[in-house]
Amino acid sequence: MKKEDFDPKYDFKKIEKKWQKKWENAKIFEVKEEGKKKKFYVLEMFPYASGEGLHIGHTLNYTIGDIYARFKRMQGFSVLHPIGYDSFGLPAENAAIKIGEHPKKYTEKAILNYEKQLKSLGFSYDWRRKLSTHNKEYYKWNQFFFLKFLEKDLVYKKHSSVNWCPKCKTVLANEQVHNGKCEYHEGTEVEMKLLEQWFIKTTAYADELLDFVDDLNWPSKIKAMQKNWIGKSHGIDIDFEIKGEKWPVFTTRPDTIYGVTFMVISAQHSKLKEIVTKEQKKEVDKFLKKLKSVSEKELGDLEKEGVFTGSYSVNPINGEKIPVYAGNFVLADYGSGMVMAVPAHDQRDFEFAEKYNVPIKVVIEPKDFEIYERNGKLPRAYTGEGFLVNSGEFDGLESKKAIEKITKYFEKKKQGRKTIQYKLRDWLVSRQRYWGAPIPIVYCDKCGIVPVPEKDLPITLPMNIKFGKGNPLATNKKFLETKCPICKGKAKRETDTMDTFFDSSWYFLRYFDSKNNKKAFDKKKVKYWMPVDQYIGGAEHATMHLIYARFFIKALRDLGYVEFDEPFPNLFNQGMLHAKDGRKMSKSLGNVINPLEFIEKYSADSLRLSLMSFASPDSDTCWDEKVIVGSFKFLEKVYRHFMNFKSEKGDGIIEHKLNKTIKEVKEDIEKFKYNLAIIKIRELFSYLEEGVSKKDAETFLIMLHPFCPHVTEELWQKLGNKSFISLQKWPIADEKKINERFEKQEQELRKLIEDINKIAKLLKKKSKKDFVYTLPNEKQIYQKNSGEIKKRTGIDVEVYAVNDKDKYDPENKSKKVKPGRPGIYIE
RNA sequence: GCGGAGAUGCCGGAGUGGUCAAACGGGGCGCGCUCAAGACGCGUUAGCUUAGUGCUUACCUAGGUUCGAAUCCUAGUCUCCGCACCA
Numbered sequence: 083m084k085k086e087d088f089d090p091k092y093d094f095k096k097i098e099k100k101w102q103k104k105w106e107n108a109k110i111f112e113v114k115e116e117g118k119k120k121k122f123y124v125l126e127m128f129p130y131a132s133g134e135g136l137h138i139g140h141t142l143n144y145t146i147g148d149i150y151a152r153f154k155r156m157q158g159f160s161v162l163h164p165i166g167y168d169s170f171g172l173p174a175e176n177a178a179i180k181i182g183e184h185p186k187k188y189t190e191k192a193i194l195n196y197e198k199q200l201k202s203l204g205f206s207y208d209w210r211r212k213l214s215t216h217n218k219e220y221y222k223w224n225q226f227f228f229l230k231f232l233e234k235d236l237v238y239k240k241h242s243s244v245n246w247c248p249k250c251k252t253v254l255a256n257e258q259v260h261n262g263k264c265e266y267h268e269g270t271e272v273e274m275k276l277l278e279q280w281f282i283k284t285t286a287y288a289d290e291l292l293d294f295v296d297d298l299n300w301p302s303k304i305k306a307m308q309k310n311w312i313g314k315s316h317g318i319d320i321d322f323e324i325k326g327e328k329w330p331v332f333t334t335r336p337d338t339i340y341g342v343t344f345m346v347i348s349a350q351h352s353k354l355k356e357i358v359t360k361e362q363k364k365e366v367d368k369f370l371k372k373l374k375s376v377s378e379k380e381l382g383d384l385e386k387e388g389v390f391t392g393s394y395s396v397n398p399i400n401g402e403k404i405p406v407y408a409g410n411f412v413l414a415d416y417g418s419g420m421v422m423a424v425p426a427h428d429q430r431d432f433e434f435a436e437k438y439n440v441p442i443k444v445v446i447e448p449k450d451f452e453i454y455e456r457n458g459k460l461p462r463a464y465t466g467e468g469f470l471v472n473s474g475e476f477d478g479l480e481s482k483k484a485i486e487k488i489t490k491y492f493e494k495k496k497q498g499r500k501t502i503q504y505k506l507r508d509w510l511v512s513r514q515r516y517w518g519a520p521i522p523i524v525y526c527d528k529c530g531i532v533p534v535p536e537k538d539l540p541i542t543l544p545m546n547i548k549f550g551k552g553n554p555l556a557t558n559k560k561f562l563e564t565k566c567p568i569c570k571g572k573a574k575r576e577t578d579t580m581d582t583f584f585d586s587s588w589y590f591l592r593y594f595d596s597k598n599n600k601k602a603f604d605k606k607k608v609k610y611w612m613p614v615d616q617y618i619g620g621a622e623h624a625t626m627h628l629i630y631a632r633f634f635i636k637a638l639r640d641l642g643y644v645e646f647d648e649p650f651p652n653l654f655n656q657g658m659l660h661a662k663d664g665r666k667m668s669k670s671l672g673n674v675i676n677p678l679e680f681i682e683k684y685s686a687d688s689l690r691l692s693l694m695s696f697a698s699p700d701s702d703t704c705w706d707e708k709v710i711v712g713s714f715k716f717l718e719k720v721y722r723h724f725m726n727f728k729s730e731k732g733d734g735i736i737e738h739k740l741n742k743t744i745k746e747v748k749e750d751i752e753k754f755k756y757n758l759a760i761i762k763i764r765e766l767f768s769y770l771e772e773g774v775s776k777k778d779a780e781t782f783l784i785m786l787h788p789f790c791p792h793v794t795e796e797l798w799q800k801l802g803n804k805s806f807i808s809l810q811k812w813p814i815a816d817e818k819k820i821n822e823r824f825e826k827q828e829q830e831l832r833k834l835i836e837d838i839n840k841i842a843k844l845l846k847k848k849s850k851k852d853f854v855y856t857l858p859n860e861k862q863i864y865q866k867n868s869g870e871i872k873k874r875t876g877i878d879v880e881v882y883a884v885n886d887k888d889k890y891d892p893e894n895k896s897k898k899v900k901p902g903r904p905g906i907y908i909e
Numbered sequence: 910g911c912g913g914a915g916a917u918g919c920c921g922g923a924g925u926g927g928u929c930a931a932a933c934g935g936g937g938c939g940c941g942c943u944c945a946a947g948a949c950g951c952g953u954u955a956g957c958u959u960a961g962u963g964c965u966u967a968c969c970u971a972g973g974u975u976c977g978a979a980u981c982c983u984a985g986u987c988u989c990c991g992c993a994c995c996a
C-alpha cells in the first residue's frame with residue numbers, strides 16, 4: 083500500500099478534487115430501500131436549468147440541504163438526497179428566438195454546466211437518480227397524469243384572457259410585458275385576447291388545502307401566505323337583474339347594499355358582450371382595445387378605468403336603477419366577475435366614482451368620529467364598521483348585525499344565498515409555447531375533443547421547428563396533423579403545452595425510480611421514502627409551487643397512486659442573499675456573484691462555511707467577500723494544526739467544552755441555526771489548539787465535516803483513519819462532563835485579565851509585575867492559568883492566596899478579594 | 910390594492926422578560942513577534958469617572974404593561990419580499 087503524501091500547505095484544489103472522486107468511486111451516497119436503517123429524505127427545490135448557471139442563491143440552498151443530509155447520514159439514517167433539473171420553460175425559448183439556439187441544446191448545455199458546478203461544491207447527492215423534466219421519459223408521465231385528472235373530472239376547458247402581441251402574433255408571459263408594451267416590440271401595446279384554455283380544478287381541494295396548512299411544520303409566514311392565497315371568505319351571492327337576466331354578485335359586505343350606486347363587470351368577462359348595448363358598443367370596444375395586461379402585481383398602481391356598458395341593473399333591495407360599467411380593476415375569475423360598487427365604503431369604488439362622476443352614497447357611519455370633511459364631502463371611502471344610515475328598515479343597525487339580517491332577508495326572498503368564496507383559482511395549465519410538455523389531446527371534427535390513449539404516450543415534442551410566428555407547434559404540420567384515436571379520421575393535435583409547474587409538482591416522486599419506463603414511480607418505493615422529511619427552498623415558492631404540489635399529491639392520493647396527504651410536512655426557507663450594495667443581485671445591475679470564482683480562489687469548503695456564517699440561513703443578508711476570507715483563514719489554521727497534530731491528554735475544561743459543543747451543535751443544526759453551530763465549533767477549536775487527545779480532535783473534525791466535507795476528509799485520513807469521515811457516527815454528548823463551573827471560571831479569568839489591563843493602562847508607566855490575591859480555594863485555578871494571564875496581559879504574574887503568610891502586598895490589595903474576583907496589585 | 914417579514918453598537922449579525930453595554934465575525938486602534946512588511950498571537954473598541962469602581966446614555970420613534978423591557982402590548986415611520994403566463 084502506498085503511503086499518502088500530505089501537503090503541509092492547504093492545497094484545497096487538490097484536496098477537493100481528490101475527495102470528490104473518492105466519494106464518487108466508492109458510491110457512498112447511493113442509497114436504496116432497506117429495512118435496517120430509518121429513512122430520511124432531504125430535498126432541495128430543484129433548479130431551473132438556466133443558461134446563466136449556478137448562482138449564489140442556489141449555492142446557499144444546496145449547501146443548507148447538503149449540511150442537513152450529511153448530518154442526518156452521520157446520525158445513522160439512510161439519507162436520500164437527490165438532484166434534478168427543471169428544464170422546460172420560457173428562457174430556453176427566448177434563447178432560441180434571440181440567439182437562434184435550439185431550446186434542447188441550450189437546456190442540455192445548461193444542465194452539463196450545472197452538474198459540473200454542483201459537483202465542485204461537494205454535495206452528497208445520489209447522482210444515479212438525477213432527472214430532467216424535458217426528457218420524454220419524464221414528461222410522458224405529465225401527460226399520463228393529465229389524462230388521469232381528465233378522467234377524474236379535474237380538467238376542463240374555459241375561455242381566459244392572455245397577453246397578446248399583435249406584432250409577434252403570439253401570447254406573452256406577464257414577464258414579457260413591460261409597461262403594457264411587448265418586450266420585443268417597444269412601440270407595440272400588448273392587447274388582451276380571449277382564448278380557450280385548459281384548467282385544472284385546484285379549487286376542488288381548496289378546503290383540504292386550507293385545513294391541512296395548520297398541521298404543517300413550515301415557517302409561519304409561508305403558512306400565512308398559503309392561507310391568504312387560498313383566501314376563504316364568507317359572504318353572500320346577491321342576484322342583480324340586468325336585461326332581464328339574473329346576475330349573481332358576490333359580496334362580503336351586504337350591509338352596504340343601500341350604498342350601491344353602480345356595478346362593474348370585469349373587462350375580461352366572457353359574457354361582457356351580452357351586456358353592452360348597441361349605442362355603447364363602439365365605446366366599449368375602444369376601451370377593451372387599450373386594456374393592458376392585468377397581473378395582480380400591477381393592479382395596485384393601476385389607474386382605475388372603465389366604460390359605461392349602456393345597461394342598467396336594479397338594486398334588489400330598493401329597486402333603484404344603477405348603471406353597469408366595464409372596468410379594468412375587477413377580476414374576471416373571482417366571484418362572478420362582477421362587483422356591486424359601493425363608493426362610500428370601498429376605496430377602489432370610490433376612486434372610480436370620483437373619476438366618472440357617479441354618485442357616492444354613505445350608508446355606514448361610525449359612532450365616535452366624523453367621516454365627512456367640513457365642506458360635507460367624503461375625502462375617502464370609509465371601510466370600517468359602524469351603524470347603518472339611509473338603509474330603510476335596517477337603519478341604526480350595527481354593521482356586523484346588519485350583515486346577518488340582510489343576508490337572512492335575501493335568503494328569505496330567494497334573491498341571495500350565503501356562500502363561501504375562495505381567492506384560489508383553478509390552475510390555468512395551458513401555455514401557447516413550444517418548450518413544454520404537449521397536452522395529450524386531439525381535436526377531431528367528428529368526435530370533438532379526444533384524449534390521446536395511454537398507449538400512444540408520450541406525445542413527443544418535434545425537434546425540427548421554426549420560431550418567430552407564434553407557437554412553433556401550431557405551424558409544424560408533422561406534429562399538428564394526426565389521426566383521431568376514435569374514428570381514425572383526420573384530426574389535429576392540441577398545440578398548447580403544460581405550465582412548467584406541472585413538471586415540478588411531482589418530480590420528488592420520480593427520484594425513487596427515475597429510470598422506470600413502465601410506471602411514473604413504484605408505489606412501494608413511494609411508500610418507503612415519502613413524505614419528504616425535510617424540504618428546503620426559497621420563499622418565492624411559498625404559494626404557487628407549494629400549492630400545486632400539495633394539490634397534485636391530494637389528487638394522486640384520490641386516484642390511488644399515493645397513500646399520504648402532504649408531500650412536505652417540514653419546510654425550511656433560506657433567506658435572500660443580496661449583493662454587497664444591499665440590492666438584489668441581478669445581471670442588469672452588474673452585481674451578480676459567481677460562486678465558482680470563489681471556489682477557485684478560496685475553496686468550496688470556505689465558500690460553504692462562509693455562506694453559513696453570514697447569518698442565520700433563514701434571514702436575508704448581504705454578500706461580503708471578507709466573510710469568505712475569514713472562513714478560509716480559519717480552515718487554513720485548522721489544516722496547519724492537524725498537519726502537526728500530536729495527541730495530548732486533555733483536561734476537564736476540554737471535556738466540558740467538547741461535550742457542551744456536541745450538545746449545542748446538534749441542537750443548532752436541527753434548528754438550522756448553522757451560523758451558531760459554526761461559532762461554537764470555531765470556539766471549540768481554540769481550545770483544541772492547546773492540546774487534546776486524538777479522539778477529541780476527531781470529534782471536532784466530525785462536527786466540522788457537514789460544513790466543510792473535503793478538508794475534514796483529508797485531515798481524518800491524515801490522523802490515520804482508513805474509512806470515510808462522511809460515514810462516521812455523529813458524536814453524542816456526555817452530559818455528565820458538562821460542568822458550567824468551567825464556564826464561570828473562564829469568565830472570571832477573562833474579567834481578571836480585563837481588570838489587570840485596565841489598571842495597567844491607568845498607571846501610565848510600564849508595569850513590571852502584577853500580584854494576584856485569591857481566596858485560598860481559588861488559588862490553584864489562577865496559578866494554573868498564570869501562563870495564560872501573562873500571555874494576555876504581557877506582564878509577569880504572581881498568585882497568592884490571601885492567607886499566604888509570605889505574600890508581597892505593599893498596598894494591602896488582598897483585602898479587596900471577593901469570590902471569583904481576586905485582588906490585584908501592579909507595580 | 911391585498912398579503913407577509915423585518916429594523917440591535919463603526920459594519921454584518923446573535924440574543925426574545927432579570928445572569929446584557931449585548932455572543933461571534935469583520936473593520937479600526939494599540940501591543941507583541943520581526944531588520945521590516947504581510948501573515949500570526951494578544952489586548953481594546955458608547956460617554957464620563959475610578960487602580961480593576963461608580964454613574965449616565967443606549968437595541969427605529971412615541972406611548973404603555975411590569976419591581977424590572979432589546980425582549981411583552983398599542984400607535985407610527987422606514988426597508989424588504991410575494992401576488993397566479995419567470996421559475
